[in-house]
Amino acid sequence: MPFPTTLPAPSLGDPVVGRLSEALQGHREAFEQHFGASVGVRTFFSPGRVNLFGGHLDYNGGPVLPTAIDRGTFVAIRAREDGQVRMGSRFAEAQGHFRTSELPVSPRGEWFDYPLGVLLALVRLDDSAPAKIAGGFDVLFGGNLPVGAGLSSSASICVGMTFALDSIFGLELDPVQRVEAALDAERGFVGVKCGIMDPYAVGFARPKHVLWLDCKDETFEHLPMDFERLSIGVADTGIQRLLARGEFNRRVTECAAAFDALRVHAPEARVLRDINRTVLAEHGHELDADLLRRATHVVEEVERTFVAREALLSGDLSTLGRCMSETHASLRDRYDCSCEELDVLVEAATVEGGALGARLTGAGFGGCAVMLIAAGDEQRVSDAVVTAYERRYGRRPPIAFFQGDEGPREVR
Numbered sequence: 008m009p010f011p012t013t014l015p016a017p018s019l020g021d022p023v024v025g026r027l028s029e030a031l032q033g034h035r036e037a038f039e040q041h042f043g044a045s046v047g048v049r050t051f052f053s054p055g056r057v058n059l060f061g062g063h064l065d066y067n068g069g070p071v072l073p074t075a076i077d078r079g080t081f082v083a084i085r086a087r088e089d090g091q092v093r094m095g096s097r098f099a100e101a102q103g104h105f106r107t108s109e110l111p112v113s114p115r116g117e118w119f120d121y122p123l124g125v126l127l128a129l130v131r132l133d134d135s136a137p138a139k140i141a142g143g144f145d146v147l148f149g150g151n152l153p154v155g156a157g158l159s160s161s162a163s164i165c166v167g168m169t170f171a172l173d174s175i176f177g178l179e180l181d182p183v184q185r186v187e188a189a190l191d192a193e194r195g196f197v198g199v200k201c202g203i204m205d206p207y208a209v210g211f212a213r214p215k216h217v218l219w220l221d222c223k224d225e226t227f228e229h230l231p232m233d234f235e236r237l238s239i240g241v242a243d244t245g246i247q248r249l250l251a252r253g254e255f256n257r258r259v260t261e262c263a264a265a266f267d268a269l270r271v272h273a274p275e276a277r278v279l280r281d282i283n284r285t286v287l288a289e290h291g292h293e294l295d296a297d298l299l300r301r302a303t304h305v306v307e308e309v310e311r312t313f314v315a316r317e318a319l320l321s322g323d324l325s326t327l328g329r330c331m332s333e334t335h336a337s338l339r340d341r342y343d344c345s346c347e348e349l350d351v352l353v354e355a356a357t358v359e360g361g362a363l364g365a366r367l368t369g370a371g372f373g374g375c376a377v378m379l380i381a382a383g384d385e386q387r388v389s390d391a392v393v394t395a396y397e398r399r400y401g402r403r404p405p406i407a408f409f410q411g412d413e414g415p416r417e418v419r
């Protein structure tokens with residue numbers, strides 16, 4: 008049975024009305040309407056994220072600085088006893104329907120590949136999990152996070168699903184296992200060559216903080232961000248590039264090839280992040296032109312992310328903003344993952360609106376730009392961005408402002 012009232016996809020421009028608990032109450036009612044009885048239903052929220060510094064560094068073993076936003080995925084879930092699994096979404100007609108004894112082993116090309124991948128990862132992770140999950144469950148996804156816009160809707164779903172299954176079946180996963188299961192779903196099952204940033208950013212988020220994640224050794228710490236002085240703006244181009252996943256995977260392969268060529272000159276290096284400027288200057292000519300541009304982005308972006316970290320800790324907002332805009336220029340000119348609409352947003356935000364810095368976020372190729380704004384300047388930046396974008400493209404880009412949100416949680 009398709010979901011009776013399929014909703015339009017969420018937009019950043021949708022007003023957030025009322026408290027999260029009220030929105031999740033509406034989601035619980037939708038669950039009851041769809042799946043019947045309401046007893047035993049539990050509701051969870053899992054945020055999206057923006058990446059502020061460290062563009063395309065995670066799969067190169069570099070440091071990244073993301074933060075969660077208070078838009079995310081709603082999960083309503085209830086355990087069953089008959090071995091059936093039903094997965095529904097407020098935004099899609101297709102529904103997943105499986106038996107826990109015969110779970111599919113390959114993706115179906117549907118939205119529910121993500122939660123299905125999580126389920127398969129959990130069953131593999133722990134010997135006791137299959138018995139605990141054997142009775143099955145009904146789950147309904149919804150929320151207020153734009154999909155495919157660079158705000159990590161897929162990690163939000165996967166981490167939310169892991170969290171919900173862990174909670175209702177008492178799997179007692181540690182937080183890293185939760186994140187690893189989400190990652191396994193995206194990489195192992197759906198087949199995106201993504202790095203570790205997104206599920207960590209979602210899974211370990213803390214309010215008013217950014218996550219400093221070192222993707223080489225997978226260690227992290229929470230750094231405070233001064234939201235008395237700063238605001239994070241996000242503007243959506245509304246552009247979704249169909250080729251984005253293929254292009255993203257190609258960047259991952261290109262960086263691996265660049266590393267293979269350079270590592271012979273740096274025997275200690277384990278990942279491209281370990282290649283320094285000197286090695287690149289002396290041996291970069293051995294790479295073809297595109298690989299050299301990719302590697303140059305990575306080497307400089309690693310340095311820039313350390314500079315941004317220091318600027319964040321010392322409260323040097325102008326350096327922080329400059330780093331962000333330099334990241335955008337490098338992603339545009341060396342990594343070829345921007346697009347004209349993103350460049351227009353970034354230019355309008357910084358040059359006309361006076362934002363401290365701006366860049367594409369997520370993989371790029373469309374989706375959202377993130378802007379670092381001095382507190383109090385939000386309206387000025389927003390007006391400049393909307394005016395420039397509308398003048399050029401005849402439509403207003405949705406914009407919202409964020410302050411660093413917390414990770415996945417049950418909402419009663």
Ligand code: GLA
Pocket residue numbers: 058061062063064065066201202203204205369370371
């Ligand atoms: C996507 C991927 C992440 C990361 C970013 C680019 O969001 O899922 O792992 O590589 O792109 O920084």
